[in-house]
Amino acid sequence: MRALVVGGAGFIGSHLCDALLEEGHAVICMDNLSLGTRDNIAHLEENGNFCFYEADASQPEDVKKIFEDEHIEYVFHLAANSDIQASAENPEVEYRNTYTTTFQILLAMKKYNVKRLFFASTSAVYGDKQDVLLVEDTPGLAPISYYGAAKLGSEALIHAFTYMNDLKTLVFRFPNVIGPRLTHGVIFDFIRKLRKDSTHLRILGDGRQTKPYIYVTDLINAIMWFQGKAESGVSIYNVGVEGTTSVTAIADIMCEEMKLSEVVYEYTGGEGGWKGDVPHFQYCIDKIHNAGWKAIHTSDEAVRETIRQNIGGECV
Amino acid sequence: MRALVVGGAGFIGSHLCDALLEEGHAVICMDNLSLGTRDNIAHLEENGNFCFYEADASQPEDVKKIFEDEHIEYVFHLAANSDIQASAENPEVEYRNTYTTTFQILLAMKKYNVKRLFFASTSAVYGDKQDVLLVEDTPGLAPISYYGAAKLGSEALIHAFTYMNDLKTLVFRFPNVIGPRLTHGVIFDFIRKLRKDSTHLRILGDGRQTKPYIYVTDLINAIMWFQGKAESGVSIYNVGVEGTTSVTAIADIMCEEMKLSEVVYEYTGGEGGWKGDVPHFQYCIDKIHNAGWKAIHTSDEAVRETIRQNIGGECV
Numbered sequence A, B: 001m002r003a004l005v006v007g008g009a010g011f012i013g014s015h016l017c018d019a020l021l022e023e024g025h026a027v028i029c030m031d032n033l034s035l036g037t038r039d040n041i042a043h044l045e046e047n048g049n050f051c052f053y054e055a056d057a058s059q060p061e062d063v064k065k066i067f068e069d070e071h072i073e074y075v076f077h078l079a080a081n082s083d084i085q086a087s088a089e090n091p092e093v094e095y096r097n098t099y100t101t102t103f104q105i106l107l108a109m110k111k112y113n114v115k116r117l118f119f120a121s122t123s124a125v126y127g128d129k130q131d132v133l134l135v136e137d138t139p140g141l142a143p144i145s146y147y148g149a150a151k152l153g154s155e156a157l158i159h160a161f162t163y164m165n166d167l168k169t170l171v172f173r174f175p176n177v178i179g180p181r182l183t184h185g186v187i188f189d190f191i192r193k194l195r196k197d198s199t200h201l202r203i204l205g206d207g208r209q210t211k212p213y214i215y216v217t218d219l220i221n222a223i224m225w226f227q228g229k230a231e232s233g234v235s236i237y238n239v240g241v242e243g244t245t246s247v248t249a250i251a252d253i254m255c256e257e258m259k260l261s262e263v264v265y266e267y268t269g270g271e272g273g274w275k276g277d278v279p280h281f282q283y284c285i286d287k288i289h290n291a292g293w294k295a296i297h298t299s300d301e302a303v304r305e306t307i308r309q310n311i312g313g314e315c316v
Helices: A011-022 A038-044 A060-070 A092-112 A146-165 A186-196 A216-227 A247-257 A286-290 A299-311 B011-022 B038-044 B060-070 B092-112 B146-165 B186-196 B216-227 B247-257 B286-290 B299-311
Strands: A002-006 A026-031 A050-054 A074-077 A116-122 A168-174 A176-178 A200-203 A213-215 A233-238 A264-267 B002-006 B026-031 B050-054 B074-077 B116-122 B168-174 B176-178 B200-203 B213-215 B233-238 B264-267
Touching: A002 A011, A002 A060, A011 A026, A011 A038, A011 A074, A011 A216, A026 A038, A026 A060, A038 A050, A050 A060, A060 A092, A074 A092, A074 A216, A092 A116, A092 A146, A092 B092, A116 A146, A116 A216, A146 A168, A146 A233, A146 B146, A168 A216, A176 A216, A176 A299, A186 A200, A186 A247, A186 A299, A200 A247, A213 A216, A213 A299, A216 A233, A233 A286, A247 A299, B002 B011, B002 B060, B011 B026, B011 B038, B011 B074, B011 B216, B026 B038, B026 B060, B038 B050, B050 B060, B060 B092, B074 B092, B074 B216, B092 B116, B092 B146, B116 B146, B116 B216, B146 B168, B146 B233, B168 B216, B176 B216, B176 B299, B186 B200, B186 B247, B186 B299, B200 B247, B213 B216, B213 B299, B216 B233, B233 B286, B247 B299
Parallel strands: A002 A026, A002 A074, A026 A050, A074 A116, A116 A168, A168 A233, A176 A213, A200 A264, B002 B026, B002 B074, B026 B050, B074 B116, B116 B168, B168 B233, B176 B213, B200 B264
Antiparallel strands: none
């Protein structure tokens, strides 16, 4: 099939391009390179089944050109501002890069009669519900970040466009995703900080923020597993892993892998890392397990593997 | 207080301006006159506590000017495309008039430090859940119209902005609202059709679509009752009435009030009036009743009163 990957030069998007090409599909990659990079797809540019458009999915003209020229059969929409902390100061980034991209892509699918959609949603749609087991239809979704709000708004659009235009839509709510080509987040920050000063590590919050981390190739396997099975309507899945990892545990694993034994941790204090952060979070992944998929890496293993990949052979 | 009514020249907005002025508040009315009209507020233009801006809440510059000049203390946001049937063909109307207006208003509230918000949401956020008693935290909200999607997206934004900026926010989910100054909908259509041809009436669907209709002054009383009691965070209420009225019952009441005894009904057939219509709908209004408010008119009474107001003394 001819697959459009929106946000295909990003961290997760570029891994998805790899997997789709490996299964023999034609991949049209669209990215405005705001967070994605040419480096992430450099290894694909000679591939005859791959083409890249530097284009902005929030801009109708950019979207129109691709849908007109490329006979798209399946849209994988992963374009978004994925840096929640950054958009806390500037919600307009979420309006443009997270919500409007979804709207314009759906509008083009309607116009050009494209029926299959994968959408990258997020655990942030739930908001801060610490004592609730989060299943896909947990009531009272109340995002506390602009990012979560723009993703929940996108899900709402997807429901209406799917119903009105008879789409087959798959929505995955991602937890924290880590692995090679990471561009931000706690692991990325810690490596940078420890490379600058290997004696002290400043940790946002009290270090007890605890979340599940999924390894990017596990997530990609889940997308590839389900994309062929799309059914009419909207199917939503929490995608996750066994276990969670605390921020202090990440620091510990990192010091171990970097062979640093004397690092002093300095906590900024408070429950969350920043306003809009959900400090403790784990969701129920029974639905996706029951559908036949399971991650290979636990959360701790994903963290360790990511650190190894990102520090490479070098010592600080 | 100084209240900004966004969409204040519209059907419901203009009644809210009346009520706020009556209680002695200063009212700044903002409307782009896409659905609202000068006629709706003509009786207020001499009032020293009232001022009107013809301005578009989806445009940052328009919003900025009002927040800069007017020292707003409370925002009542009722601007939206309220004609669901019309936007089924053109979802961009909802993106601009329903979602983007909410985003720009929230952004201005953040910037200008305005803490109190009333938001007009809708029963359409629930989607088509015919066998479920719809309470405020019913799970799995899945709107089937672009209008419902843009309103649910707006609610998501409101959660995040309220949390991030410590707002006091009141959200009412409206059912069908009717009364004087109505601009569209089934009653409006039937009057127009019967004035043109008093022997036949074309009815969309099978006529069994059944919904609660609230009289606009009852709704305004609810807003006025709760606006003074705003608490931190987001409070969501279904606002409704006892009973529901079917489309055929509306036709019957109308013929009775218009003294037409020989009208032949012609049904277009099908469950819903149009794609995106939710044919049977009633939600639970226990929460708002328990909080001390109750509508005066039942659904049937609201329908009859609206017909009387809109046909006036004239016969067709």
